[in-house]
Each structure stands twice: as structure tokens, then as C-alpha cells.
Amino acid sequence: MMTMHELRQEILRLKQELGVCILAHSYQSPDILEMADITGDSFLLSRMAAKSEANRLLVCGVRFMAETAKLLSPEKQIFEANPTAGCPMAEQFSPEEILAEKAKYPDCAVVAYVNTTAAIKAVADVCVTSSSAVEIVKRLPQEHILFIPDCNLGAYVQANCPEKTLHLLQGGCPYHSAVTLEEAKAAKQAHPDALLLVHPECKKEVSDLADYVGATSGIMQFAKKSSAKEFIIGTEISIVAHLALECPEKRFYPMANRLICPDMRVTALADLYRVLSEIAQGTAQELVLPKEMMLPARHCLDEMLRLGG
Ligand code: 13P
Ligand code: SF4
Numbered sequence: 001m002m003t004m005h006e007l008r009q010e011i012l013r014l015k016q017e018l019g020v021c022i023l024a025h026s027y028q029s030p031d032i033l034e035m036a037d038i039t040g041d042s043f044l045l046s047r048m049a050a051k052s053e054a055n056r057l058l059v060c061g062v063r064f065m066a067e068t069a070k071l072l073s074p075e076k077q078i079f080e081a082n083p084t085a086g087c088p089m090a091e092q093f094s095p096e097e098i099l100a101e102k103a104k105y106p107d108c109a110v111v112a113y114v115n116t117t118a119a120i121k122a123v124a125d126v127c128v129t130s131s132s133a134v135e136i137v138k139r140l141p142q143e144h145i146l147f148i149p150d151c152n153l154g155a156y157v158q159a160n161c162p163e164k165t166l167h168l169l170q171g172g173c174p175y176h177s178a179v180t181l182e183e184a185k186a187a188k189q190a191h192p193d194a195l196l197l198v199h200p201e202c203k204k205e206v207s208d209l210a211d212y213v214g215a216t217s218g219i220m221q222f223a224k225k226s227s228a229k230e231f232i233i234g235t236e237i238s239i240v241a242h243l244a245l246e247c248p249e250k251r252f253y254p255m256a257n258r259l260i261c262p263d264m265r266v267t268a269l270a271d272l273y274r275v276l277s278e279i280a281q282g283t284a285q286e287l288v289l290p291k292e293m294m295l296p297a298r299h300c301l302d303e304m305l306r307l308g309g
Contacts, residue, residue: 007269011035014276020079021054022272023069025061026216027236027264030245032060032081035272041216042068042114043131049073050305058275060267062087066287067118071298078287079275082267089115092149092171095123101146105167108144111137112300113153115173118289121297124148127304130200130215134160136307152177156200156207175261176201176235183256184209187232191253197222198234198255206255210234223247236261 002010012035015022023045024036033039038048042065049057049069057073059066060081070078098120102110112124113133121127128136130153137145137157145164147154149171158166176199184206188196197219198210207213212222216235223231223243233240234255243252278284289297 004269007273008035011269011272011276014273014280015058018056018276018279019054020056020058020276020279021052022058022060023049023052023065024059025065025264026220026242027238027261028060028267029238029265030241031269032267032272033242035269036060041129041131043129043215044217045069046072046114046129046301047305052076056279058272060272061085062090062263064090064115064117067289067297068114068301070287070289071118071121071294071301074294074298077279079279079284080287081275082271083285085263085266087115087173087263089113089149089171089173090117090120093120093169095119098123098146098148101148101167101169105144105146107142108146108167109140109142110146110148111140112148113150114304116149118293118297120148121300122293123296124300125303126307127300129304131217132304132308133157133200136304137161137164137166139307140164150201152203152207153200155204156213159204173201173261175259177203179203179206179234179256179259181205181209184234187253187255191230191232194230194232194251194253195226195228196232196234196255199236202234206234220246223250223252235259236264238264 022036023038046068050072056077058079062085066080110124114129146167151168152172154168195211197212198207230251232253232255237254240252240254
């Protein structure tokens with residue numbers, strides 16, 4: 001059996017020998033982030049997947065992130081560190097349901113949160129991440145927007161783009177949207193000197209209490225740059241630990257201890273080692289998407305990048 005030190009050394013050796021670039025979402029554990037070449041939120045990962053010069057990408061996160069990497073770099077080999085990791089929000093609606101909604105608003109643009117399957121992206125006009133949603137919606141020529149699937153992010157976009165009319169579905173992140181106003185108030189009461197930083201996947205009544213609302217990268221940058229010393233973190237609790245490591249002179253508290261995404265937790269160092277070993281042996285399972293889906297889904301991501309997302 002390998003020691004943890006040997007396991008890390010093997011992962012570093014294999015990824016270098018095989019020319020594999022490891023991308024990890026910020027919600028991954030510190031030991032995974034340490035092995036990664038690129039870490040960041042969905043916005044940064046999608047940008048870097050498009051730019052990376054490596055021919056093989058290993059994605060540590062959830063499936064839609066690996067699918068996004070494949071759509072943006074179809075010529076590359078994309079591997080999922082743990083193929084069981086999915087995002088429940090990404091699969092809340094079928095393409096047929098989205099097309100039926102779209103038919104109700106003939107002149108609308110269908111704007112899909114990047115947390116969607118490739119099949120959903122294929123029936124949308126443009127993708128957004130939580131970092132870029134407001135700016136991209138503002139730049140669209142259409143007044144009517146069918147925003148899918150997250151109604152909380154959609155409500156946040158509507159509040160920041162009053163000139164548009166957003167039509168929302170009842171989708172969203174089961175973990176961010178589960179946090180109650182009472183939990184947010186209790187966290188503020190327990191830490192009266194702390195600033196509250198909230199992800200827009202949370203309910204509007206929770207975001208309304210916040211000193212700052214933004215995506216994972218925005219929350220992290222705000223906390224790092226702020227002169228304040230204490231922060232309540234209103235997103236996945238892994239960010240509390242990451243910020244505490246990066247800013248040891250500041251204090252970070254979770255808004256709710258139960259704000260945990262189980263799918264973001266299933267990837268372990270052993271998965272990275274297994275997939276890299278399989279790549280070396282030629283037995284690794286590459287992510288493959290149906291050909292007919294690739295072009296329309298890619299268009300939706302290209303539009304996101306063109307509009308500045
Ligand atoms: P961002 O990475 O865009 O902040 O989204 C958070 C999230 O829930 C990822 O699935
Ligand atoms: Fe999906 Fe929510 Fe997990 Fe993000 S935190 S991957 S939106 S379930």
C-alpha cells in the first residue's frame with residue numbers, strides 16, 4: 001500500500017509524463033486542489049478549458065464541468081476524476097420541457113446557467129456562469145429572457161437588469177436554496193461584526209441580507225481584498241476552509257453548516273491516481289458526447305465567451 005506522500009508523488013509524476021492538465025473546482029478538497037494545474041469557479045474553469053494547451057484534461061468537479069470542457073475543446077481527451085459526481089440542478093429539466101416553455105415566449109432568448117447538461121445547452125441560445133450572468137443578459141438584444149434552470153440566480157439577474165423581463169422555472173441548487181432566512185439571521189446574530197457574503201444560488205430573502213452577493217470567485221476576492229476581519233460565507237462550506245487557509249489573519253464562519261454539496265465531495269486523491277493509471281494503460285474512459293448535440297451546445301458556450309462570459 002502507498003503512503004499519502006507516495007500517492008501524491010505518483011499523481012504528479014503521471015500527470016507530467018502523460019501531459020494531463022488537472023482542473024479542479026474551488027469546492028474540491030484541499031488535497032485535490034493541491035494536485036491541480038488550474039483551480040477556480042465555473043467561470044474560470046470554462047475559460048481555461050478553452051485556453052489550455054494540454055491535449056488531455058482531467059476534471060475534478062461535477063459532470064457538467066467535464067461536458068463544458070469537452071464542448072469547448074472537442075479535439076481534446078476529457079476525463080472525469082469521478083464519473084459518479086453529477087449536479088442535481090443540471091438535470092432538473094429535460095430539453096423537451098425547455099422547448100415547451102420557450103414556445104410560450106416566441107421572442108425570448110433562452111439563457112442557460114452553465115450548470116446544465118449538454119442536452120439542455122443544445123436547446124439554449126447562450127450560456128452564463130454565476131459570475132457573468134448579469135453582464136451577458138444585459139448585452140442580449142432580446143427583452144424577454146427564459147432563464148433556466150435556477151430561479152434564485154434568475155431573480156438576482158432580474159434585480160440587476162430591470163430593463164429585461166425574465167421568465168423563470170422552479171429549478172435551483174438543492175443545497176444553496178435550502179438555506180433559510182432564519183439560518184442566515186442566526187449566523188449574523190452569532191457574528192455581529194462579520195460581513196455576510198452570499199452566492200446568488202441562495203434564495204432572494206437570504207441574498208437580501210448580504211453585504212455582498214457574487215459567485216465563488218467574487219466571494220473569495222471580496223473576502224481577500226476587504227479590510228474587514230470577519231466574514232460569514234454563504235456558499236458551500238469548503239470555501240470557509242479555503243479562505244481560512246489563504247487569509248490566516250481573518251475569521252470565516254459558515255452561513256449554514258449543512259450547505260454541503262455531496263457530489264463535490266465524492267472525488268478523492270485515489271480517483272486521480274486511478275484515472276491517470278488507466279490513461280497510462282490505455283483503458284481510461286474518455287467523456288464522449290453525442291455528435292449531433294456537440295454543435296448546438298457548443299454554440300451556446302461560444303456565445304457566452306463572445307459576450308464576455
Ligand atoms: P460558481 O462556481 O459559478 O460560483 O458556482 C457554484 C456552484 O454551485 C458550482 O456548481
Ligand atoms: Fe450543483 Fe449545487 Fe452542487 Fe453546485 S453546489 S454542483 S449547483 S448541487
